[in-house]
Amino acid sequence: MGAGELSGRTALVTGAGGSAGEAVARLLADHGARVIAVDRDADGIAALRSAYGAARMTTRAVDITDRAAVENLVDEAERTVGPLDILVNAAGVRRAAPVVELSDQDWDDLFAVNTTGVFHLSRAVARRMTARRAGSIITVGSHPLGVPRAGLAAYAASKAAAAFFTKCLGNELAPSGVRCNVVSPGAPRGTGPRRRPAPAGTGGSARGAARTTQGSATRPGPTAETHDLAETIAFLVSDRARHITMHDLHADGALALRA
Numbered sequence: 001m002g003a004g005e006l007s008g009r010t011a012l013v014t015g016a017g018g019s020a021g022e023a024v025a026r027l028l029a030d031h032g033a034r035v036i037a038v039d040r041d042a043d044g045i046a047a048l049r050s051a052y053g054a055a056r057m058t059t060r061a062v063d064i065t066d067r068a069a070v071e072n073l074v075d076e077a078e079r080t081v082g083p084l085d086i087l088v089n090a091a092g093v094r095r096a097a098p099v100v101e102l103s104d105q106d107w108d109d110l111f112a113v114n115t116t117g118v119f120h121l122s123r124a125v126a127r128r129m130t131a132r133r134a135g136s137i138i139t140v141g142s143h144p145l146g147v148p149r150a151g152l153a154a155y156a157a158s159k160a161a162a163a164f165f166t167k168c169l170g171n172e173l174a175p176s177g178v179r180c181n182v183v184s185p186g187a188p189r190g191t192g193p194r195r196r197p198a199p200a201g202t203g204g205s206a207r208g209a210a211r212t213t214q215g216s217a218t219r220p221g222p223t224a225e226t227h228d229l230a231e232t233i234a235f236l237v238s239d240r241a242r243h244i245t246m247h248d249l250h251a252d253g254a255l256a257l258r259a
Contacts, residue, residue, distance in 0.1 A: 005238055007032030010082040012074075014064055014121060015091030017044020020140070020185070023226035024088050027234050029056050033086065036077050038062050064091055064117035074124040083132060086237045087125045089118045089139040089162070096151045107154050114158035115165070122169055122180075130176040136237040137173075139166040140229070141184035141248060159184075163248060170246035179245035181236050185229045186251075 011028045015021030017039030025037045025048060035057050039045045042061035049059045058081055062073045078084060093113045095106050118139055129135030141163040144156035163182045170180030232251040235241055 003030065004032040009085040010034045010036070011086035011088065011237070012036045012038060012077060012084055012125065013088040013090055014038045014117070016048060017041045020226045020229050021090035022048065023230040024090055024233050025057070027227065027230040028086070031234060034081055036060060036081055038064070038073065039091070040064070064120055065112040067120050070120040071124055074128070078128060084125050084128060085135055087121060087137045088233055089121055089137070091117055092140060094155050096155070098151055099153050102154055110154050110158040111161070114155070115161045118162040119165060122166065126169065126173060126178065129178045130173060133177045135178045137166065137169065137178065137180045138233050138236055139163060139182050141182045143184055143186045143250065145184050145248070167246045167248070174245055179242070181245060182248040183229065183232050183236065184248055184250045
């Protein structure tokens with residue numbers, strides 16, 4: 001991908017304070033886009049503006065579960081940075097626990113960020129993109145969308161809801177020239193959840209517990225790095241992917257073992 005392939009475009013990336021979202025924000029900026037890096041943790045995105053300068057990287061501390069805050073963010077971004085050409089819904093929370101141990105707060109938090117946050121951002125941005133009849137929306141999914149994983153029921157459900165929402169949105173927006181896609185990565189190195197103790201008889205690991213219920217979970221491909229996710233997203237928002245929409249691209253090294 002050429003260094004200036006996204007020149008002249010404006011991208012909003014949520015979850016930019018985390019390793020994956022930060023990698024996406026940096027790569028889009030490296031390819032010439034003006035980036036609005038968003039995270040509810042102001043400290044997590046402070047280094048991005050310092051590294052790229054205000055002309056290439058704007059940072060905003062916003063809680064995407066707050067509808068009014070999201071509307072204000074999008075209004076301000078369009079007014080002060082430029083019309084949004086790209087939205088990357090990379091913000092997400094992941095909590096691992098058996099369903100019988102999962103709290104109501106865990107469930108609510110997972111859906112508030114992973115699903116409702118995607119809805120808030122996508123709706124606000126889609127209203128502007130459809131008027132211009134152009135744009136690209138990417139939602140970051142996850143490999144449990146393809147294979148049930150023990151301990152990840154709530155997380156997978158929240159991500160599955162966001163993924164199918166994005167595909168339906170793509171169907172609605174296709175006549176307006178706006179593309180909506182999902183990228184479902186494996187767990188990039190260093191981003192996996194803290195594991196809880198596995199049930200007795202599973203070999204003492206969460207992976208062992210998963211195998212007892214779903215068979216082999218062997219990873220056929222290499223361990224993912226955050227730049228693998230970023231490169232996939234950069235391709236999907238570029239003109240080289242202009243005929244791809246409503247697609248869920250599993251960039252997971254075949255971890256989900258999808259046929």
